[in-house]
Amino acid sequence: MNALHTPLSAEDQALAEGVLAGRLRALAKSITLIESRRPEHRERATALLEALLPHSGRAMRVGISGVPGVGKSTFIEALGLHLIDRGLKVAVLAVDPSSSLTGGSILGDKTRMERLSQSTSAFIRPSPSSGSLGGVAEKTREAMLLCEAFGFEVVIVETVGVGQSETAVAGMTDIFCLLQLPNAGDDLQAIKKGIMEIADLIVVNKADIDPRAAQMAKAQIKSALHMLRPASPNWTVPVLTLSALKNDGVASFWAEIERYRTAMQRSGEFEGKRRHQALAWMWEMIDSGLRARFRDHPAVKKNLPALCQAVEDGQSTPASAALRLLGYLG
Numbered sequence: 049m050n051a052l053h054t055p056l057s058a059e060d061q062a063l064a065e066g067v068l069a070g071r072l073r074a075l076a077k078s079i080t081l082i083e084s085r086r087p088e089h090r091e092r093a094t095a096l097l098e099a100l101l102p103h104s105g106r107a108m109r110v111g112i113s114g115v116p117g118v119g120k121s122t123f124i125e126a127l128g129l130h131l132i133d134r135g136l137k138v139a140v141l142a143v144d145p146s147s148s149l150t151g152g153s154i155l156g157d158k159t160r161m162e163r164l165s166q167s168t169s170a171f172i173r174p175s176p177s178s179g180s181l182g183g184v185a186e187k188t189r190e191a192m193l194l195c196e197a198f199g200f201e202v203v204i205v206e207t208v209g210v211g212q213s214e215t216a217v218a219g220m221t222d223i224f225c226l227l228q229l230p231n232a233g234d235d236l237q238a239i240k241k242g243i244m245e246i247a248d249l250i251v252v253n254k255a256d257i258d259p260r261a262a263q264m265a266k267a268q269i270k271s272a273l274h275m276l277r278p279a280s281p282n283w284t285v286p287v288l289t290l291s292a293l294k295n296d297g298v299a300s301f302w303a304e305i306e307r308y309r310t311a312m313q314r315s316g317e318f319e320g321k322r323r324h325q326a327l328a329w330m331w332e333m334i335d336s337g338l339r340a341r342f343r344d345h346p347a348v349k350k351n352l353p354a355l356c357q358a359v360e361d362g363q364s365t366p367a368s369a370a371l372r373l374l375g376y377l378g
Contacts, residue, residue, distance in 0.1 A: 114227030121160035123292035256291035347376035
């Protein structure tokens with residue numbers, strides 16, 4: 049097994065030691081390294097992750113999603129401060145949507161979580177989604193492992209909240225929590241949002257604005273969940289109402305997280321889920337690597353623009369163009 053491991057350079061050995069020693073600067077530099085697209089940095093990042101992997105895996109991984117405006121940042125700040133009051137260290141990996149034209153991103157989560165960002169027991173890392181599907185950045189999983197090696201006991205992944213493609217965050221966290229607004233709509237609309245099928249816990253936020261509407265939304269969501277097949281025979285998805293702004297209900301939310309972890313560990317599903325996620329991650333990396341090698345193939349790079357133009361002009365079918373391009377691989 050050791051033959052698979054790439055030895056660390058002196059510079060990266062210092063980074064690894066800094067992460068394990070709890071130095072935030074080393075953690076930030078390590079995440080920057082793994083997010084780099086330069087080939088030489090990717091090799092270094094792989095070696096760094098291999099060295100730190102044995103020190104990861106001890107945190108509770110919590111995915112938070114919801115439509116823009118549902119109050120994700122306010123909720124995460126309230127939750128983070130609650131956990132810190134309980135003596136826990138919290139990392140937040142917040143993903144902002146990237147512009148499809150410029151690739152730029154506002155990365156404003158530190159501004160929205162001002163109180164949490166000032167705590168020495170918290171670490172907030174905003175990253176652009178860079179066009180990745182699933183509402184998460186391409187290197188969110190790796191960043192999560194680094195945060196665990198650092199010693200954070202809770203890692204929260206805040207997703208873009210784009211709706212239909214949020215399965216990625218559920219595939220990398222222990223529990224996936226969906227935030228809803230009090231006016232979320234009737235139970236039929238709730239079912240149509242396929243994201244509810246993968247939610248382990250659902251929260252109706254901003255309940256203080258209209259308590260009656262929040263209770264109605266809660267009832268509608270619970271009714272909708274009865275029409276869906278549960279993901280686990282050992283867990284019934286709870287629906288909570290809370291107000292992150294008023295810090296009302298946050299403690300109850302975390303109590304449900306702990307109850308979920310206990311139930312999943314008792315049944316053996318917790319570790320089984322993580323093993324399945326690790327294997328799925330490997331195949332995703334293989335798929336990503338194959339696409340990258342395909343695009344870098346000399347014959348593909350040479351003929352791709354002309355074939356793309358032929359497909360757009362209707363002079364070639366997508367299928368025939370794809371087969372021709374794949375044929376260059378031999």
